Amino acid sequence: xxxxxxxxxAEIAKRAGVHPSTVSRALTPAPGTRLSNATTERIVAIAxxxxxxxxxxxxxxxxxxxxxxGVIVPRLTDYVLARIYEGIDEAAQRxxxxxxxxxxxxxxxxxxxxxxxxxxxxxxxxxVGDARLDGxxxxxxxxxxxxxxxxxxxxxxxxxxxxxxxxxGGKLAARHLLDLGxxxxxxxxxxxxxxxxxxxxxxxxxxxxxSGVDVDDDCVVESAPDAEGGYVAAGQxxxxxxxxxxxxxxxxxxxxxxxxxxxxxxxxxxxxxAVIGYNDIPLARHLPVPLTSVTSPMLQMGxxxxxxxxxxxxxxxxxxxxxxxxxxxRESTEGLRHxxxxxxxxxx
Numbered sequence: 001x002x003x004x005x006x007x008x009x010a011e012i013a014k015r016a017g018v019h020p021s022t023v024s025r026a027l028t029p030a031p032g033t034r035l036s037n038a039t040t041e042r043i044v045a046i047a048x049x050x051x052x053x054x055x056x057x058x059x060x061x062x063x064x065x066x067x068x069x070g071v072i073v074p075r076l077t078d079y080v081l082a083r084i085y086e087g088i089d090e091a092a093q094r095x096x097x098x099x100x101x102x103x104x105x106x107x108x109x110x111x112x113x114x115x116x117x118x119x120x121x122x123x124x125x126x127x128v129g130d131a132r133l134d135g136x137x138x139x140x141x142x143x144x145x146x147x148x149x150x151x152x153x154x155x156x157x158x159x160x161x162x163x164x165x166x167x168x169g170g171k172l173a174a175r176h177l178l179d180l181g182x183x184x185x186x187x188x189x190x191x192x193x194x195x196x197x198x199x200x201x202x203x204x205x206x207x208x209x210x211s212g213v214d215v216d217d218d219c220v221v222e223s224a225p226d227a228e229g230g231y232v233a234a235g236q237x238x239x240x241x242x243x244x245x246x247x248x249x250x251x252x253x254x255x256x257x258x259x260x261x262x263x264x265x266x267x268x269x270x271x272x273x274a275v276i277g278y279n280d281i282p283l284a285r286h287l288p289v290p291l292t293s294v295t296s297p298m299l300q301m302g303x304x305x306x307x308x309x310x311x312x313x314x315x316x317x318x319x320x321x322x323x324x325x326x327x328x329x330r331e332s333t334e335g336l337r338h339x340x341x342x343x344x345x346x347x348x
Contacts, residue, residue, distance in 0.1 A: 007052040015046050027052075069309060070118035071101040072111065072138070073129040079281045080251070080298055081129055084152055087302020088127055095310040097124070104130050111138045125149060125309045131156040134193040148312045152305035155195045155320075160312070162305040164296040165322040166196050170203025172294055172327040173248050173276045178211050180336050182246045182274060186219040188233050188258060190250035197225070197250045200278060200294075204248050219244065223254055230257025238265040245273060246333070252277035252284050252293055259289065259332065270335035280328050290330035297323045 009027070013020040018039070026043040069092050073081045089099045100121060104111040111130065115138055118126065125148035131139060132154075139156055142149045151161035177185055187204060190197030205215045219241055223233035230249055237244060238261060247262070249255035255277030259269045267273040269289045277284060280295035300323055308318045 007047075007050045009052075012043065012047050012050060012052060015050070016043050018043070023047075067096065068098045068100050068121060068123045069306065070115075070121075070123035070126040071099055071129070072104055072114055072118070072126065073101065074106040075103050076101060079283075080279050080296075081153070083298035084129060084302040084305075087299040087304075088152070088306045089302075090299075091303040091306035092310070095306070097306075097310065099306075106130055106132075108132065108137065112141065115141065119147075125313055127152055127305050127309055129153045131159070131161075131195065132193045133195055133198065148309060150305050150309045150312065150318075152301050153196065155199075160308060160318060161320045162301050162308060163196070163320075163322055164301065164325050166199035166325075167203035167206075168322075169278060169294040169296065169325040170200040170205075170248075171207040172325060173200075173278070174204045174207035176276070176292070176327055176329065176333060177246050177248070177274060178208065178213070180246075180274060180333065182336075183213050184219075184241075184243050184245045185215060186234075186237050186241065186244045186247050187215070187221070188223040188230055188237075188247060188249040188254045189220050190223055190225045190254065192222060194225070200250050216241070223249075225251055225254055227253045227257035227260075230254030231261045232257070234258035234261035235264065238262065238267070246275070247273065248276045250278055252279050252281045252291060255291055255293070255332075256283075256287065259287075259291070270331040270333065272336075274333040274336050276333060285328075285330065287332075289332050292330045292333040293328050295326045295328050297325075 009020045009023045013023045023043050026040045027047060071085060071088055073085060076082050076085060085101055092099045100118060100123060102114045102118065104114050126142060128149055128151050131151045136156060139159055151159050153163060155161045155163050187201050189201040192198065201220060208215050219237065221233050221237060223229045230253065234247055234257065247258045249258050255275050259275050262269050262273050269275045277291050277293040280293040284291040284293045304321060311318045
């Protein structure tokens with residue numbers, strides 16, 4: 001049978017010999033709806049045969065609910081954000097919601113435009129993956145309009161969020177380097193408006209300081225959060241501070257760029273300079289020199305973020321959560337270990 005593009009409830013009702021309202025109750029049952037199983041099964045079978053597809057826009061106008069959650073991320077081409085979104089979509093589908101995702105490119109003005117586009121689609125809540133520390137107009141707009149929302153990946157004071165414990169992640173990286181006897185570390189700290197970058201750097205530097213080892217302010221530099229940014233920033237650091245023994249980068253891509261810069265400066269990652277990344281993307285373990293990295297639970301962040309938004313929409317009390325990171329030690333640091341030293345275990 002050739003399926004028609006727009007099958008209506010009235011056509012199904014005529015075929016089934018019932019009133020259209022009966023079809024509507026069978027296909028979108030509400031609490032308290034009472035139809036016989038035989039009637040419901042017959043209507044559902046006819047709807048399937050005719051190729052009926054619910055008109056989501058009409059349903060949203062009729063009920064005031066779209067069944068959709070909006071998701072705003074800096075860029076979905078980033079592996080970490082894509083993985084988080086997979087978790088969001090998985091949990092949302094289980095809860096009966098669809099997701100609508102849009103990229104902000106971390107542009108402050110574009111974020112508001114993207115939010116308006118989502119609101120025009122009558123989304124019921126928003127998951128925000130691009131919160132900013134430098135004055136977040138989008139977060140303020142969500143508060144002002146009383147739009148339910150949850151932040152993922154990045155945190156912002158006063159807003160419900162699901163993130164990795166990035167301060168702890170920085171400490172894990174620092175502790176590993178201290179165990180290797182490193183006393184001259186450097187940090188590719190990323191953009192200062194991103195909470196993940198600020199907190200990872202804070203945890204790393206603080207752990208060194210608590211061990212009595214100063215981290216030179218000149219050796220903590222902002223960098224673009226990609227391989228090119230890591231390459232440029234690490235190259236400049238090694239030009240001005242050739243004594244650097246280790247580089248901690250706020251994500252794996254920046255760390256990969258730093259490894260390239262180190263090689264161009266005659267340094268071999270894992271042999272005479274240590275390099276640590278963050279997030280532990282799959283590529284990290286398959287590099288020519290496998291990368292030591294702090295593992296963040298990306299998929300779980302997305303799942304927990306969507307779950308909390310659904311709970312918020314259901315009127316439940318919800319609190320923020322920080323998921324624990326672990327450390328995956330590989331050759332980019334392990335090669336610097338003294339033969340008499342015992343290996344560092346993964347820890348959280």
